[in-house]
Each structure stands twice: as structure tokens, then as C-alpha cells.
């Protein structure tokens with residue numbers, strides 16, 4: 001009998017549900033005794049930096065500076081489970097292709113380097129020497145290094161590892177350095193430089209403490225950055241309005257009970273988070289933001305006409321910005337009917353937000369994937385900045401723009417050179433430092449790497465962390481193309497599906513995690529990472545590695561580079577391999593503005609903050625000012641058909657029990673879903689209108705006219721509080737429905753939150769009766 005259950009969650013985020021979930025994961029991973037000891041060093045000076053999200057690590061941490069999902073990530077790495085050569089002797093790769101992400105990663109930490117043996121369809125153990133030798137040979141055999149080899153990385157990799165990896169790729173001869181951030185905040189990296197002259201946010205924790213209005217667009221802190229609920233709770237208790245735009249009523253944005261406060265836990269006193277909650281349609285934010293901006297402008301005009309005060313910050317606009325008049329004309333030309341239709345909201349909703357915003361002295365605007373993962377994502381982010389600029393909310397204490405970065409070091413990676421865009425890194429300096437001519441042609445980002453793989457041009461793919469093949473769109477096209485690669489190198493810690501699609505020569509190379517002790521001939525080595533507020537922190541591992549056969553990511557890069565590259569006395573791989581301070585010295589030489597005195601400052605409480613020019617109103621843009629960017633339209637996904645009578649717009653979502661493609665369990669507690677991820681969240685009236693039943697299995701099919709059939713069957717219908725015409729399903733299961741060409745203009749971030757699909761029943765039978773609304 002199907003055990004899938006849906007029961008609306010009545011409790012706050014955090015609270016006893018969170019405490020129970022922490023206990024469960026420690027038990028599941030077999031670290032009930034050791035886990036809690038490790039947690040005392042979590043996000044602490046001289047401890048390790050959480051390997052879950054990139055949320056700010058404060059200078060005055062709580063005694064336990066962790067959250068439910070941080071504990072899951074910690075337990076996942078320190079787990080007692082092991083995936084050994086014995087396991088691979090028992091299972092063929094073809095057999096393992098039927099396992100889902102949860103089952104694969106539950107096998108535990110990988111213990112030995114492995115090579116794929118096509119004759120037996122199994123991975124078999126090999127020595128590190130042999131592995132590195134053969135991979136080097138393959139990389140040297142690639143004829144066209146510019147098109148033939150890709151160096152992917154996932155945003156967990158340390159600054160030290162990332163710097164060496166980009167150096168290796170550039171010495172090898174290309175800028176093919178796609179990374180996971182291409183799939184999330186690349187949109188930010190493209191939008192913000194035009195608007196404010198820097199590719200990252202301007203907000204630090206101090207701004208949250210001083211802000212008197214917080215706007216939230218398309219980011220889900222309850223699951224994806226739970227420690228952020230502490231400053232939000234604090235703000236709410238100060239009476240700060242928190243205004244949310246999100247199609248779903250996410251629990252973390254509604255109510256919070258601090259699981260680390262015994263008083264709150266015992267008395268069950270929860271805090272209201274959002275003061276206004278607007279269930280905008282997926283892809284409706286551009287219109288909603290236009291409506292809010294238009295209301296602010298109208299209120300300003302009306303106030304001046306009545307002899308009242310200005311609502312716009314006129315002095316700021318005059319002295320610091322460019323393009324306001326064009327933008328204001330565009331706003332005046334917008335028609336409320338169209339804004340309401342596109343956003344799915346009422347004019348009164350947008351006016352209510354404008355009213356609060358117009359009265360606040362300092363506003364912080366937070367956003368996430370709900371904005372960045374649409375075709376017009378870049379313009380949508382810029383629109384949010386426009387709103388802030390109208391009242392001078394950049395570069396004033398308590399205000400600013402706050403993109404919530406994903407992976408724990410995704411921002412640091414980009415800082416130290418993991419980028420396919422040569423203009424984002426000081427290549428002249430790098431060339432002078434190491435005595436070589438770095439390649440100047442743009443490399444592949446994630447989508448371009450996929451396109452090149454589909455064209456059959458890529459020969460070798462090195463994956464330094466992550467689960468590329470699952471994270472990308474269009475599994476139906478990509479998986480077969482992936483298997484035609486000559487070389488695939490999976491540098492990972494747990495088994496995932498990318499490794500189960502071997503090319504002709506394929507390796508699994510398991511490495512030491514950042515919670516583990518990295519010992520070289522020079523003693524224990526430390527690493528560093530940058531959080532979402534641009535603060536850089538030191539990281540010291542504390543546990544013995546999961547297996548004596550693991551090596552560090554740094555050692556692997558150094559040994560591979562030494563085999564592949566011509567000797568160059570300026571590049572001291574041998575020193576970097578054993579003494580990571582030598583790598584930090586090189587980083588300091590390439591990026592002296594940010595990384596002076598690196599070795600000492602990374603251990604300061606709260607880390608050290610990199611220079612953020614926009615924070616002091618120094619605008620590194622082409623106009624020398626902050627720019628109002630007028631959007632070209634209101635449709636956020638104009639490259640795909642509009643949803644019609646029989647189609648719906650799909651958003652792909654993360655559950656509370658996953659970290660990207662790592663699935664910790666089948667529950668999504670805050671959304672009330674238990675024992676399954678094969679669901680589609682739908683509005684009751686869409687279910688009725690389309691003649692479907694709750695608990696019935698359905699097939700989703702993408703509406704696109706490129707001749708490719710993209711379908712996913714067996715999803716169970718759940719009646720959910722979601723706008724009419726929008727549906728939700730889980731990532732990565734639903735990625736098969738995403739066309740690779742559906743991405744944000746300018747950033748090529750896959751548009752994972754706006755996919756038109758049709759829905760058809762798989763048969764009349766109700767499979768999971770308990771998915772019926774069970775009130776109470």
C-alpha cells in the first residue's frame with residue numbers, strides 16, 4: 001500500500017519538528033555520539049564552516065551556531081556508512097541506474113579510487129598513481145583543448161582548491177570553468193554589475209539589525225538558509241515589517257519557533273515572520289515589482305502635488321543614479337490590468353507594499369531562485385534594485401540588496417577565479433605572476449558545456465564535486481550524450497548518478513571532506529571559504545578521514561597538474577600540495593585588494609569582509625553611477641508558450657529534506673508531504689477543472705515546439721495552496737522536463753521556475769488516498 005501522505009503542516013518552522021529531525025538524521029547516519037561533539041565546532045572561529053548553505057557566519061556565534069539542515073549536511077559527511085569496493089563488486093552500474101538519489105548516497109562515503117570496467121560493467125579499485133597517470137594521458141590526448149576539455153566544479157570547493165583548479169585549467173589552455181553557480185546566482189553576477197557595479201550583494205548582518213523593512217522575493221529561508229531565521233525573528237520582534245512575494249506559503253516565512261531557545265521551546269512562543277504575504281504567480285515578479293515601483297512613483301507625485309514631502313530620495317537619484325527618467329516614463333506607461341494579470345495579484349496588494357516601503361527609512365531586499373531562474377531573471381533582479389534605488393536604499397546603513405547564495409563557498413570560488421568569463425578575473429596579473437599567457441577566449445558556462453556535449457565536441461569532463469548530470473536540465477538528451485564522452489572524472493564523496501553514466505574511460509575519485517583532518521608532511525592544513533556577505537573565514541577539519549585511501553582535492557589537482565603541464569618554476573605545485581598557506585600567498589598576490597594579510601585575517605571573528613564599493617556608493621559601472629534598468633517587457637518566460645487553458649506553469653522546488661541532488665529523506669515537513677517526492681502540487685480548482693483526482697498518478701509533458709518529447713509519469717496529485725495555473729514539483733526529478741535552451745537571457749541560468757507543461761492522468765485509480773486534504 002502506498003504510504004504517501006499529505007497533511008497541512010500546522011507548526012512553526014524550527015521548533016520541536018526541527019529538534020526531532022536533527023535526532024533522526026544523527027541516528028540515520030550512525031553518528032548519534034560523535035555528531036553532537038562536532039557541532040560545538042560548527043561555524044566557529046578555529047572550527048569548520050558549515051558545508052550546507054552560504055548564509056553569513058556571525059562574529060558572535062550562538063553557542064550552537066547551526067540549524068537543522070546544517071546538522072543534516074554535517075551528519076551526511078561524518079556518516080558511519082561506507083561505500084566500499086565490495087559494494088561495487090556486488091552491483092553492476094546498469095543495476096545501480098535504477099536506484100534513486102537517496103538510495104545511492106545512503107550507501108555512504110566512498111572509500112577507494114575506482115575505475116570503470118566496461119567488460120564487467122562494474123567499478124573496480126585502482127591505485128591513485130594509476131588513476132592520475134591515465135587521466136593525465138587522456139587530457140594530453142585531447143586535440144583541441146579549447147573545446148575538448150571541461151573543468152566543472154561545485155560551490156563547496158574551498159578558496160585554495162578553487163584557485164589551483166582555475167590555474168590548472170588556464171595553464172592547460174582554456175577558460176572552460178563552469179560551476180554550480182551558473183545554475184543559480186549567475187543571474188545575480190550579470191544583473192548587479194550593470195545596476196550597482198559589483199556582482200555580489202551589499203548587505204551584512206549589521207544591516208539586518210538596523211533595517212526597518214525587509215522584502216523577500218522567491219527565497220525560502222526555512223529550508224535553504226535556516227540560520228537566517230534568527231535575524232528575521234529578531235527583526236520581527238522589533239516590529240519590522242517583513243513583506244514576502246512567493247507563490248507558496250512557505251512556513252519559514254510565516255512563523256518561527258527558535259529551537260535553540262529553551263524558553264521559547266517550552267512555552268511554544270512562536271514569532272510571526274511575514275507581515276504581508278503575496279502569493280504572486282510563478283514568473284509574475286517583474287510585473288509585481290513594476291506595480292510596486294509605479295505605486296511609489298504615484299504616491300510621490302500625489303504627495304508633492306498636495307504640498308507634502310517627497311517619497312523618492314531625490315538627492316540620491318540626482319547625485320548617484322542614471323536612467324531614472326526613462327524608467328519613470330516606462331512606469332507611467334504601465335497599465336494596471338496587465339500588471340494584475342501577469343502578477344496574479346491585485347493592485348491593492350502592490351500598493352500595500354509600496355505604502356510600507358515608502359514609509360521605511362532603510363530597506364533590505366532579499367531574493368533567491370524565484371527571481372533568478374526565469375528567462376527574464378536578469379531584468380527581474382534589476383527591477384528589484386530599481387525599487388531600492390528609488391529611495392536610496394543602497395549604501396545606507398540598514399539597507400541593501402541581498403542575494404542569498406547557495407553552496408557554502410560558491411561566492412568564494414568565483415572570487416578566486418572559477419569563472420568562464422575572462423573579464424571577471426585579472427588575467428594579466430595572473431599571467432605576470434606565473435609567467436604565462438592565459439587564454440583570453442570566453443569558456444563554457446554550464447549550459448554551453450551541455451550544448452557542446454550534445455554537439456559531440458567535448459572529449460574530457462572533469463567534475464570537481466557536484467552531480468552535474470542530475471543538476472542540469474534535459475536529462476533525456478543529456479544522459480545519452482554524456483555516455484559518449486571519452487573521459488569522465490568524478491571527484492566526489494558519495495556515489496551519485498553522474499558517476500553511473502561512464503564514458504569510455506571513467507573514474508570515481510573520492511576525497512577528504514572539509515570536516516576532516518587534512519594532514520600533509522607539513523602538518524594539518526586548513527582551508528578558507530567566503531559566505532554570502534563576502535566575509536572570508538578559516539576552516540579546520542576535526543575528524544579522521546572516512547577512509548585512509550582518501551586524498552585531498554588539493555593534492556589531486558597538484559598531482560594531476562604536475563603530470564599534465566610543462567614544468568614552470570613559477571608554479572610551485574610541490575609546495576602548494578603540502579602547505580596551503582603557500583596557495584593563500586598566491587591568492588594574495590593575484591587579488592591584493594581583498595586578500596592582504598589573508599593568513600591572519602581569516603581567523604578573525606566573523607571573518608574579513610572583502611571590499612564592497614557599492615556599500616560606500618562608489619559605483620563601478622559604465623556610467624559611473626547606479627543604473628535604473630528599464631525592462632524590455634513583463635513576460636518572464638517569453639521563449640516558451642504562454643500557459644493556456646490546458647497547460648500550467650511548473651516550478652521545480654527543493655524539499656526541506658534535500659541539499660540539491662542529495663536527498664536526505666522522502667519527507668518535506670513544512671509542506672506537509674511524507675514518504676514521497678513523486679508529487680505535483682496543484683490548486684484545487686485546477687484539479688477539478690482538468691478532471692483530475694487527488695492522489696491520482698499523472699504525467700507531465702513539456703509544451704515546446706522543438707520536436708523533443710519531454711515527459712514524466714507517476715507523479716501523484718496533491719491539492720495545495722498555490723496560485724491557479726501554477727504547479728510545483730521536485731528538483732532534480734523534474735529536470736527531465738526542462739529544455740536546455742530555456743534559460744535566463746544574459747546569464748544562461750536554467751529557467752527552472754517557469755516551464756509550461758500539460759498534465760494527463762495515468763489512469764483512474766487513486767493510488768495514494770492519504771494525499772487527500774486531511775485537515776487538522
Ligand SMILES: Nc1nc2c(c(=O)[nH]1)N[C@H]1C(S)=C(S)[C@@H](COP(=O)(O)OP(=O)(O)OC[C@H]3O[C@@H](n4cnc5c(=O)[nH]c(N)nc54)[C@H](O)[C@@H]3O)O[C@H]1N2
Nearest residue numbers: 053184218219220224282283368369370406407658659660
Ligand atoms: N537545505 C537546503 N539548503 C540549501 C539548498 C538545498 O537544496 N537544501 N540549496 C542551496 C543552493 S545551491 C541554493 S542556490 C539555495 C537555493 O535557495 P532558494 O533561493 O530558496 O531556492 P528554491 O528553494 O529553489 O526556491 C526558492 C523559493 O522560490 C519560490 N518561487 C518559485 N518560483 C517563484 C517565482 O516565480 N516567484 C517568486 N517570488 N518565488 C518563486 C519557491 O516557492 C521557493 O520558496 O539554497 C541553498 N541551501
Ligand SMILES: Nc1nc2c(c(=O)[nH]1)N[C@H]1C(S)=C(S)[C@@H](COP(=O)(O)OP(=O)(O)OC[C@H]3O[C@@H](n4cnc5c(=O)[nH]c(N)nc54)[C@H](O)[C@@H]3O)O[C@H]1N2
Nearest residue numbers: 154180184465466467471492493494496652660661731752
Ligand atoms: N530543476 C532545477 N534544477 C536545478 C536547480 C533548481 O532549483 N531546479 N538548482 C540548481 C542549483 S542552484 C545548483 S547549485 C545545482 C547543484 O549542482 P551541484 O553542485 O553539481 O550538485 P550537488 O547536488 O550539490 O552535488 C552533490 C554531490 O557533491 C559531492 N560532494 C559533496 N561534498 C563534497 C566535497 O566536499 N568534495 C567533493 N569533491 N564532492 C563533494 C557528493 O558526491 C554529492 O553527490 O543544481 C541546479 N539545478
Ligand SMILES: [Mo]
Nearest residue numbers: 180184406407
Ligand atoms: Mo545553487
